[in-house]
Amino acid sequence: MSTVSEPGGIESLYPFLAPAPADREAVFADLCESTRRKADEIVELRRSLVALQGERLVACARELAAGFDAGARLFAFGNGGSSTDAQAVAQLFAHPPEPSRPVPAVPLAQDVALLTALSNDVGYELVFARQLAALGRKGDVAVGLSTSGASANVLNAMGEAARRGMLTVGLVGYDGGPMAQDDRVAYLFVVPSASVHRIQEAQITLCHVLWELTQRALTGEL
Template sequence: MSTVSEPGGIEALYPFLAPGPVDREAVLADLRESTRRKAAEIVELRRSLVALHAERLVACAREMAAAFDAGARLFAFGNGGSSTDAQAVVQLFAHPPSPARAVAAVPLAQDVALLTALSNDVGYELVFARQLAALGRPGDVAMGLSTSGGSANVLNAMGEASRRGLLTVGLVGYDGGPMAQDGRVAHLFVVPSVSVHRIQEAQITLCHVLWELAQRALTGEL
């Protein structure tokens, strides 16, 4: 296990934390270059998603809008950073800026008591599937976010949602992982990157695009 005093330890990532004298100007130059490079990466990745997913984003948004017009609710879920993004998506759909139309939406990771109970009594791999089994109705929308596409609880939730007649929307990274292999998701959007940071940044952009397109479809503009 590396320490701050070993080569390649934490000072390799955060040189300003290393003991001893530090070349402040060199550190700042490295930070500027790292920031520039990361900004360029996310801009390039987001632009590539237009060609990759544009038509399917429109198709998905139209189906979501039709579901919302019929009274559907949105259930969004994920783990870690993806859970935070799922909650942000729910906030956007349920409490949009005026005059956009609000949609009933629920983040499945918001209830700590429920999550811990299901994890302890049933198993963490079913924390989202069991909620959809109890709450989901045919025609509702289930949106799962995963960087790897292989999170067992997200995959199980997508399977449960499909069996119960929910419209399924998945956002994943890398090559799509298991979520892209068995056709369990009606609308799948893969962010082709191996960086968790870039994947999640692009996924939240895709979610905002879906919201904007769904709003246009709800008003008949799309």
């Protein structure tokens, strides 16, 4: 049986599955350079977001703080990696490190039974909207994450949240996609990148900055 890798095979995506190369030092140097290049990309992207999104982040944080002072709850949602990030955001707001102030926050993808029931009964495109219809009330906060800005279930949830008078916060990549084409999102933070990896890395940074600013606003420092 031949051990030669087929061009374009799985080894092209996962080089470590291919037979050991003769020049290990060259491969190691390539890996180091690739890592440095990716690190430089995300650092530069994060820095660019300061000028691009700074004022909007401050305004959003102040509105979030006012909402939390009035009893608002935060609902976060997304798909795949964005779902994981949404859960991290909800965890940060609800269970922050001391002495920060916790606020009510719920990730909408945490209940597998509920997600599968809604997907089976009404369709996956409504799994978040239906939850907001049942749980959301005027003044609450909906935080939707999508790298493309085109996820149907996130867009539907944003529409439902807007109809209920909730504060809508969206984090998207590329050029914003469909989420940037209407006014259903009060605060939209676009990460201008074509790399899903860089987008998600920058989005979670934006979420942490937004949380920090919100904490400052809650204490009257902002």
